[in-house]
Each structure stands twice: as C-alpha cells, then as structure tokens.
Amino acid sequence: MNSAVAPGDKPNRKFSEPAYIILTGNPNCGKTTLFNSLTGLRAKVGNYAGVTVERKEGKLLGSPAKADFRVLDLPGTYSLSPQSLDEQISRDVLLNRLPELPAPDVIVVVVDASNLQRNLYYATQVIELGYPTIIALNMIDVAESNGHSIDAEKLSEALGVPVLPIIASSGQGIPELKQKIVSTLANETPGSNRAANEVRFCELPPAFAREVETLSGLLAKTFHERRTQANAEALLILSNEKALASSLQHYPAPVQESVNAARQRLEAANVDWRGAAIE
C-alpha cells in the first residue's frame, strides 16, 4: 500500500501521534457549533460575529481507538491578511508559524451556504495553501429557505476538494463529515505536499505572477517550506500591506527588502499590487 512513497516522505501516519484538524472560516459561519458537535464540548456560541477570539482544542468524538485526533477551533476571519489580533491567530495557525503546534493535518473550511460568494473567497485562499482540505457547507437549510439550492458535487469539482453539506446546529451531515475527516487523516502522509495538484484560483497580471514566483523561491529557501505554501504566502505578502506589516518579526530583512523592491517594480510598471490578488 505504501510502496509508492517518494524519497523523503514519511510513511503513513502512525495513529499514536496527535493529528490536528483545523476548523476555519468567515465569522459567524458556525465553526464553534461544528466544533461542539465534533468534540462533545460546550464552547460558547452566539449568532453574531466575534464570539470566538482564541483557539480552542478538543478531542474528536468517535475517532478510532488509540488515535489522537484533535480538533482546533479558530476565530473567524475574512482573509489570510489579518486586520486584528484574533484574525492573526487564525493566520499563524494555518501558516504553521506557532512553535507549539505542528502543521495542520486536515483543514475543514466551514462555509456559510447562505452567504456563499463571500465565504468562498476565503475558502479559495485556504485551499491554495495546499493542505488536505475539506469544505463543510454549513446552514444549507438557511440557504434553501432563502431559495438557493447548492450543488455540492459541482462545487467540489470546481474547487478540487471534497464538499460536504451539513447543518451543524441540528447535527445533520456530521457523521459523514467525521468519516471524511478520519479517512482523509488515514490516507494522508504527514508533511506531504500536493505539488502535483497545486491550485491557484485567481488570474494574475503576468508581471505580478513573475514577482510572486521569485518571492516564493526566496520564501521556500528561507523557511524550508513546502513550495505550495510558499507560493500562496508570496502572493499574500506581496499583495497586502497588512500581511507583511503584521509579521515583520517573522520575515527576515532580505525577505522584507525583496517585497518592497518587487512592489516598487510593479508600481513602476503600473500594476496595482494592492488589488491584484482579489480581482
């Protein structure tokens, strides 16, 4: 079963080491409600944005014997370019910047089905990081009562990741989601990269794409990062002032200088680096 492991890759996960399942998504899309039903805990939930401001951890209920599957609940965020401290926590976990936490093993992006367009922007940003990702399409009942029906299969095809419709508040779809999480964990090689099916959801101006490429190479060398994440991260810090400004301690001077130089070149070439990644 494991015969095709590339050199340098570790064999499949031993169930004895802890695996981290990260819940993330826009504010008020039901991450904590889902967290509670996955872990059996009773973290505070509320129908307004900003209830969760720290990360919370719990054991996945019904995980296989001996397995240590931990679910991590994060504050809601609109993008990977943080505007506040709680958004910064989410970004640091997803970009694997915290020394006390390993890289995510599975990311579950909770998407509010009744507000699909805005939620999908963030979902695509997270998918671009290249970790095994599952979309939990939450509140499908609300979307339906608004007169929308969502084709989960088509969405899954378009995004290249599994999409599971759920109603976190009533528990509908939770067993299927759990099963998907466990089977993803069992099949994933820890630290594996998915360079083969790397995804990029936005079209960049050619000059911008070249700068991202260069910077990504520098990041990969500086942090010994997986190339997929380096690409996504290069795009982030190049296109957003806050993304760089909020992590000056993380990026050594050469990286900061090359970001600034790249921005100047783009400005000279009349490419708007501020909005390029969003449009």
Added chain:
Amino acid sequence: MSTSAPQPLTSCPLGSAATVAAINVSSASRARLMEMGLLIGTRVELVRFAPLGDPVEIKVRGYNLTLRKHEADQILVQLASKA
C-alpha cells in the same frame, strides 16, 4: 445601463440598485472591502441609515454590510436605470 456620472453611495435613494464604480477609501480598508466581495462592478443596494445617519447599511452579494458613513461616502456608484 444608464450612463449618468458616478455618485457617492450615500446619495442614492433608499432601496435603489447601483453598481460600484470606484472605491476611494484608504488602502487597508479597501482591501478588506474587496475581500468581503465589494469590487468594482458589484451590484449594491442602499438599505438604510442608522437613526443618526451613521453607520449605513447596504446589501452586497446577498448579505447586509454596515459601513461607516465616511467610508460609504467614498464609494462611488452608478445608479442602474429604471427598467
């Protein structure tokens, strides 16, 4: 489509549909607005003003978004012509 000149979002009649023509707010807020789906060409609708005129509630891509009046003033829109 109407070809009238872009006007501040806050000057539209309540309930009228319009498309975004320019977002002249500071670059950080601009990025955040764009991340939330408010792009050039997006359809918006002015929903209402709070009792003291600030903040302003608008409808974007199926959800309601509340902005400071000084931000909404800097968002220029093109009113859709009445069919």
